[in-house]
Amino acid sequence: MHALRESFGWKRFAILDTDAHHGNGTRDLVRDDPDVLHVCLCHTDYQSPDDTKVDVAALGKYDRQSAGLSEEEINRAYAGTAARAFEPRVRAFRPDLIFWYFGFDTHRGEYGDIGLSRDAYLLLAKMMRRLSQEMCSGRLEVVLGGGSRSDIARGLIPPIIRVLGER
Numbered sequence: 001m002h003a004l005r006e007s008f009g010w011k012r013f014a015i016l017d018t019d020a021h022h023g024n025g026t027r028d029l030v031r032d033d034p035d036v037l038h039v040c041l042c043h044t045d046y047q048s049p050d051d052t053k054v055d056v057a058a059l060g061k062y063d064r065q066s067a068g069l070s071e072e073e074i075n076r077a078y079a080g081t082a083a084r085a086f087e088p089r090v091r092a093f094r095p096d097l098i099f100w101y102f103g104f105d106t107h108r109g110e111y112g113d114i115g116l117s118r119d120a121y122l123l124l125a126k127m128m129r130r131l132s133q134e135m136c137s138g139r140l141e142v143v144l145g146g147g148s149r150s151d152i153a154r155g156l157i158p159p160i161i162r163v164l165g166e167r
């Protein structure tokens, strides 16, 4: 981010972290930087006093084992959590560039399985494309995070790239 500021004059960055685990490394790096919005979907709820460092429990009150939600309901709950946590904050924050730290370790059968399947990630991709177009001329950088199964990666990543490439 220092390099981006030096090279392009971009100052403010918004990060959506949808890896299964808390993004503690990223958070440590940006903790004291008021020009970085970091919204992390994990297992806890937290808001810094200036509302630029935020954790949200990814499925809210739902727990996939106990709630008996269908696959589609879990996908929608997750994408809805991301939209409510990220969209209004990005609009208020007005970033120069948006990052999506995308992990698929939350997918069914992965090591951070919370019951998601492909549609959840496609909903996120559509939101990120729309927000980046609306807020910062489409500037969106997607960073690949956790996930270990190549079969899941092959089923997810090409359609996500297609969604991100739509105008």
Ligand SMILES: [Zn+2]
Pocket (backbone or CB within 6 Å): 021, 022, 023, 040, 041, 042, 043, 044, 054, 055, 056
């Ligand atoms: Zn977190």
